[in-house]
Every structure is written in C-alpha cells, then in structure tokens.
Amino acid sequence: MAALGGATAAVSSRILPSATGASLSLSSSRSFFSFECLRSSPRISNLFLNQRRVLEVRVSSRGYGTVSAVASDLDQLKNAREDIKELLKTKFSHPILIRLGWHDAGTYNKNIEEWPQRGGANGSLRFEVEQKHAANAGLVNALKLLQPIKDKYSGVTYADLFQLAGATAVEEAGGPKIPMKYGRVDVTSPEQCPEEGRLPDAGPPSPADHLRQVFYRMGLNDKEIVALSGAHTLGRSRPDRSGWGKPETKYTKDGPGAPGGQSWTAQWLKFDNSYFKDIKEKKDEDLLVLPTDAALFDDPSFKVYAEKYAQDQEAFFKDYAEAHAKLSNLGAKFDPPEGIVIDRSPSAQGEKFVAAKYSSGKRELSDAMKQKIRAEYQAVGGSPDKPLQSNYFLNIIIVIAVLAILTSLFGN
C-alpha cells in the first residue's frame, strides 16, 4: 500500500469564512438595514469574499492518501476533471472509476444521522482498512490511478475526486450528463471508515430481497436500483477479484486496458442500454449475468423498469443520471452547504448572473468568484441571477429615514 510511511507529521489549519461574522442589525428582520445587505451588494461581497481555503495537510502511515483538502476548490475541480478525461483516454479505466465512486457512496445508512458514522461519499475508501473489505477487491487499482491527480490538486477532496471520476467516466463513455455538485468533506482517519458489510452481495439467497434491503437502507427505491444496476453496461467482473465471472472471454481477451474478466455487454466501454437487453436475453455464454442482475427481470416490480430501459435508452439515461447524482450525494457533508456546481456557466445553464455586471465593470468574473458571490447571495435569501431585490431599496429608504430622524433629534 502506497502510503507515505512515518509518523503523523503535519500541518493543520481550518478555513476561515473571512469576515462573515459582521452583522450589525437594527432589527432581526432581513428587510431592515444590516451589514448583511452590504454583503449582498456584489461590489462589497467581493471584499467579504476575499477568503482563502486553507488545506489540512496530513501525513499518515495509516491510509492511502496523504493530503486531504478540507473542501474542494472550483477551479481545481475543473482542472482535475480534464486530467481524469486524459486518464480515461489512455487507461480505459471508466468502469473501475465508476465502481470506486459507487462503493464510497454506497455505504450510506439513512438510519444514522451523524456524519461520518452514517457512511456515504466521504472519501473513506482511500483508507486501507476499507479497501480490504471483500466487496472492494481490486479498487486499490482505481486509487492508484487517481492518486497523481489528487497530489496535483490538493484543493480537491478525495470524496469529490471519487465522485468526479465516476461521473466523468459515465459521460466520457457516452452516457448521460450527470447533474453533479461538489464540495464533499473528507473523513480524516481510518477510524471513521464504515464497518464491512454495507455493500451488496452478487449472489445472496434471495437477490431481490437483498437488493431492497441494501438499497432501501441508502434511501434508494426500486426504480433507482434498476437504473443504477445499468452501470454494468460498462466493465468486467474478474474471478481473481470478486470471484465472479470468467477469467476471459472473446470480448475481453485483448483488452482494452488489462485483458481478461467477463463483461455484461459486448461493447463494455460504451455506456448504453445494452445491459438490459443482454441480461434479458441471456443468450451469449460470454456475457455475465449475476444473480442480482437476473433479479431485475425476475422480480415483478424491478421488471417494469428493466423492460422499459431495454426498450427506451432515453428513459434509461434520464433515470440513470438522476439516480447517479443522488447516489453520489449520499451521506456527504458539503462545504459550502449548497455544494459547488462545475458547469454553471451562462451558456450551459442559462445563467443571467446580473451580479457580474455590477461587480467588476467590464471584466468578466472568474467562475470561482461567481460561485462565491452566489453563495453569499443565497446566504441572505437572494440570487445574483436577478436584479437587486426591492428589499435593497427598502433598506436604503430606511437608512435615510433613520438618518433623518437622528439628524432632527440631535440637530436641535
């Protein structure tokens, strides 16, 4: 296991939400004047927002990772995504990266409120103790692929990197665009890893019951179970890892990537709905159908969705994208609480971002600054997408009125 060995040596500090504390109110109501209304002014919010993320740097012999960001940085997330795309082009590692993200998130238990005891997408899978869980066999290879990217972007958490890699892999393999958000906070020690046994088995005595037991515990429903299982349209199972599948087939003996294993579909690097067609037909001995895959057509409730997805790829893509985004958020703690959206750009999302016009004259704001300004607006119940609220003018009138009263009182 590649760890930096040696004693825990390091440096640790916290993010300071800059000048956030200042709030001098004449009234607790938002429509009255307060420093908060200054913060909602785009020009001034830039001053308030001149904040820096400070990284927690940890050197430990106990886990895979060495540097853990407290929360992620937008520009670094974007650059990390480009690096992941490059990695995918050379290593064809789409399937294992999707599996990594799913196994980090899939430990979530909705019945436990506390973070990180509830499990989920918190980066705990970087620790050796969790990689050794039987369900995670082979995933250390995914970590090895991502570690250089993590080392390059210390402002991206493991929890975000795992989910970023999984969603990017789906998209790059031809799958739907996943409506992701980032900002997941990492757990910091192996003691915070979930206990073994929270992920599904491929061959339990009653596969449909087992799937429901495990996925319902995550707060997911039948439709989401079926849609997410469709991720098996990508990748292979290897007997030397999970114990399932053939050592090689006509579809896998030459790679791409490391040869071998048994895939669910013939084109196992292409994200489409062929998984549902193939597991329904069960015609090709070289294609895999796990007992939990077969349950999708055996169980009457699952079958409704499985049939639909076999016939209608668009329906599958739509439901998959929603379910994947939901899975990626399970158990996660976000900083900022509303998360960070990478693709929020005027053209992509019809964003008006009126605030940008006010804040820096002719110069276009960076995405990172827009994100921060957006967060500040939202903190006071506003939005940079709209012209300034009438509250703003009401506040000014109230200030003028207060000043007039004070002048008349003290002027006499």
Ligand code: HEM
């Ligand atoms: C429904 C319950 C599930 C079971 C029982 C299951 C089981 C398995 C097993 C046994 C493997 C083979 C691992 C190996 O030998 O390397 C595998 C691979 C894979 N699983 Fe699942 N899985 C499930 C759900 C999911 C979900 C929800 C996703 C993603 C959203 C997913 C994505 C993948 C991918 C992409 C691979 C291929 C990995 C590779 O090629 O390296 N699985 N799964």
